[in-house]
Amino acid sequence: MTRPIILLCGDITHAQKEWEELSSFAELREVPIETREEFLDDCKTGKYDGVVAIFHTYMSARYVGLYNKELIQALPESVKFICHNGAGYDQIDPVACMERGIQVSNTPEVVNNATANVAMMLMLAGLRRSTMAEKNLRNEKFRGDIVPGYDPEGLTVGIIGMGGIGSAFSVRAKAFEMNIIYHNNNPVSDERNPADAKYVSMDELLETSDVISISCPLNASTRGLIGKSQFDKMKDNVVIINTARGPIIDEQALVDALASGKVFSAGLDVFEKEPTVHPELLKNDNVTLFPHIGTFTEQTLYKLELKVLANIKSGFETGSLITQVAEQRK
Structure with missing residues (x-):
């Protein structure tokens, strides 16, 4: 047989x-x-x-x-x-x-902790602009022209997508004494919200977050979810983190928002046309870039x-x- x-x-x-x-x-x-x-x-x-x-x-x-x-x-x-x-x-x-x-x-579920850990790495790197500091040091400029960053304590982090990864990230953000809000298709159960994050509209999240972390799936409704109009609604000096999928963010709009100073820094583990990375992101010292390593642990x-x-x-x-x-x- x-x-x-x-x-x-x-x-x-x-x-x-x-x-x-x-x-x-x-x-x-x-x-x-x-x-x-x-x-x-x-x-x-x-x-x-x-x-x-x-x-x-x-x-x-x-x-x-x-x-x-x-x-x-x-x-x-x-x-x-x-x-x-x-x-x-x-x-x-x-x-x-x-x-x-x-x-x-x-x-x-299997990916939750590893990916949330990478999101935290990117957030802290973005708040402190560590990529710029490291580049200066490697170029023998010790501190060089770096500017002071921000402490996470007391800042508001907005999580787009409160699934397993978003939930795991919220627990980590709570340990850093951050105010946590989230937007999802619907409010999640208490089990999915261990950090007691506040459910808000998308507009409120964009308008009030100091840090925005993206952890929603890529589908027809989330492709291009963050573009120019969304960046325009954000606070000045916002930090953007994406460990979900690259096409959720319009990369050219992100490049423009970084250039204008609207976005203080970005931390990206995924890219719109992966494995290709927008050349302006590669050149920008205010961006921390990882090659899609969210789950890359033994x-x-x-x-x-x-x-x-x-x-x-x-x-x-x-x-x-x-x-x-x-x-x-x-």
Whole structure:
């Protein structure tokens, strides 16, 4: 009897042993690094017939591209599960998957602490403009032309998106004695609001926050959420932090707001056209830039891969995924 196939689209770096254990009930196969066109052709010519589950990684989009309607329609009829390694799953169209009877999972909760820690690093670096200070020091100017920064205590931080990451960030901000407000589609439960943050409208958040931290998912309603009109509403000398997805911010509008002095500094772990970074951001010493390392720790990478594997195993054993994405649970 032909064995079902689990297809790895990307790399497994930490849970190789656990991945290989799935061979007890399925054939394990990896997608070679190929172009989107090659992948589509291979799907259409039957190379991947028999694939039931796909282990999908964020980095695989660099060569295969987005799992949009075109690619999903090309997948073999045997595919029932796409299990994504990451909390954000904007690379996959869950509605198009649902039309094909394909369940999609992500890895919420696992990323919360690591990403919130990076957001705190970026916030503190932004408040103290540490990138400029370090650059001067490396250029043998000791302090050089740096200006005093700001203490976080007593400042108001506005969190856009009070999911798991936003909630974890709020706890950290509370430890720094900050006033915490947030905007979400709806107010969250007490369980999701351990720092007792105040729910406010988007306009109030923009108008009253000294620091704005973005942790909402990227979708049709959040793409370009922060642009020129939003920057115009913000307080002068605001600090902007983004650990969510780059296209939530209009980068040219951010560049202009930094140039005008409206934005004191920015801390970015994600970019609008990632991996490309706007050249003006690269040149600006008031911006701290990380190469999308929010979850890049040994412990978190391992837990992420384990969660994907648990979803795959659940799909085979029960016919459903443990952490199926929200759009498919409605």
